[in-house]
Amino acid sequence: MTAAFILVCSVGFLLMFFVSYCRSLLATSSTVALTQEVREVAGIANGISPDDFHRVLQLLQLCPDRPEERGRVRTVSAYYGFLGLVRSTLAVAVPSLKSWADRERAQCGYFAAVALGRRIAFSRDLLAQQMLP
Amino acid sequence: MPGPLQYAVWFLCTLLEAFVVVCAIKRSAFRRYLFLNIYMSAEVLASMVRFEILHKYGFQSLTYAYFYYYSDALLTILLFLTLSSLYSDVFSELNAERYVQMGSVVLLAGTALFSFAVVQQSFTTVQPSGKIFFHFVLETSQNLYFVGLVLTYILWAAVLKLRETRARLIQLVLSLGVYFSLYAANYALRNLYPSVEAIFVVLNPLIGCFLPFAWAYAFWKLPEEARLAPAQLAVTSR
Numbered sequence: 001m002t003a004a005f006i007l008v009c010s011v012g013f014l015l016m017f018f019v020s021y022c023r024s025l026l027a028t029s030s031t032v033a034l035t036q037e038v039r040e041v042a043g044i045a046n047g048i049s050p051d052d053f054h055r056v057l058q059l060l061q062l063c064p065d066r067p068e069e070r071g072r073v074r075t076v077s078a079y080y081g082f083l084g085l086v087r088s089t090l091a092v093a094v095p096s097l098k099s100w101a102d103r104e105r106a107q108c109g110y111f112a113a114v115a116l117g118r119r120i121a122f123s124r125d126l127l128a129q130q131m132l133p
Numbered sequence: 134m135p136g137p138l139q140y141a142v143w144f145l146c147t148l149l150e151a152f153v154v155v156c157a158i159k160r161s162a163f164r165r166y167l168f169l170n171i172y173m174s175a176e177v178l179a180s181m182v183r184f185e186i187l188h189k190y191g192f193q194s195l196t197y198a199y200f201y202y203y204s205d206a207l208l209t210i211l212l213f214l215t216l217s218s219l220y221s222d223v224f225s226e227l228n229a230e231r232y233v234q235m236g237s238v239v240l241l242a243g244t245a246l247f248s249f250a251v252v253q254q255s256f257t258t259v260q261p262s263g264k265i266f267f268h269f270v271l272e273t274s275q276n277l278y279f280v281g282l283v284l285t286y287i288l289w290a291a292v293l294k295l296r297e298t299r300a301r302l303i304q305l306v307l308s309l310g311v312y313f314s315l316y317a318a319n320y321a322l323r324n325l326y327p328s329v330e331a332i333f334v335v336l337n338p339l340i341g342c343f344l345p346f347a348w349a350y351a352f353w354k355l356p357e358e359a360r361l362a363p364a365q366l367a368v369t370s371r
Contacts, residue, residue, distance in 0.1 A: 006279055007321035010314045013286055017310035020289070021347075024304055027361050028354075068353075071346060 022079035025072055026107045029114040038117040048113065050105035053080050056112040063119035064126060073115060080108040134192045142338045147180040149345035156352035162301075165357075168218040169305070172211040173345065179204045202267065206274040213241060213277055216284055219306055223291055244280050248272040275320060282313035300359035301351050308347030315340045 039045045042056050057077065083101045091098035135143065153173045157163045163170050183201060190196040217237035221230040252268045288306055297303065319340060323333040 003321045003324035006317055007325060010282060010317035010321060013282055013310065014314035014318060017307055017314055021307040021311055024307060024361060
């Protein structure tokens with residue numbers, strides 16, 4: 001009985017802390033402006049939609065990896081997966097959840113686009129270093 | 134004996150813990166988050182001593198078991214003190230540090246007393262005091278994790294209510310919340326399904342890696358001056 005109570009409470013707390021933690025990760029990138037070049041490369045010139053995340057992530061994987069942001073990208077991918085689950089299950093019963101999940105999914109896409117911008121800049125730096133005599 | 138994968142996770146976790154302290158020193162945040170850094174340093178030290186004892190006496194030895202659980206209890210108390218220091222930080226503008234310290238001592242003593250009562254009730258026959266003390270240490274450690282989870286939730290509510298904006302502090306609190314919830318859920322699952330306990334035991338060190346990873350990120354990537362709007366982070370559908 002006690003174990004079941006602890007389980008229910010801890011899963012509830014876990015979801016709340018996980019969502020807030022991921023939103024704090026997203027918030028740190030939401031203030032970064034996307035360059036026109038990144039917008040064109042990612043195909044988000046007219047704004048980012050909730051379904052763009054996977055496509056931008058694929059582009060991200062084509063660029064040389066930056067180990068320092070690998071963990072964050074994985075965490076946000078897990079969050080995106082969680083939001084997809086919420087959208088296809090709970091949101092059927094609570095329609096306001098659907099628009100919330102979509103806004104969050106678009107934020108995940110924006111986060112991936114910011115990471116893409118950083119990786120493009122990183123690749124350029126690498127190339128420039130290799131070109132040096 | 135632990136397998137290569139368990140050794141790898143153990144090694145990675147210890148490295149991450151050391152990295153947290155290095156990052157804090159490098160970002161001049163060691164003294165500001167003193168208890169947090171003492172806790173991480175103690176984790177590194179405990180890991181090294183555990184490794185030494187494991188190789189000297191073996192995994193099945195009583196020495197290893199006793200050292201593991203006693204050091205775990207001490208580390209849990211240190212983590213609890215880290216949490217109360219985060220409370221002091223959040224409530225610093227209200228000059229409530231003294232009350233926070235008093236409250237955490239009372240709560241710690243209360244949890245210890247409650248755990249002692251539970252252990253004493255579970256032994257119907259007279260047992261050696263050493264055995265009772267060992268079970269008391271185990272019980273206190275586990276109860277402190279749940280108390281820690283509830284306290285972190287209250288701290289998070291205070292962060293939102295007081296409109297705390299320090300990004301680093303917010304991430305430290307949130308990652309502590311995720312860690313406590315994962316640990317408490319794992320502990321509860323182990324008790325609910327003892328037949329598959331082995332799976333949940335394996336998960337423990339992986340959960341242990343999350344906290345130093347998230348804290349290292351908070352120190353490394355977020356400057357002390359970074360600010361966040363906490364209203365953006367609350368779990369509410371706008």
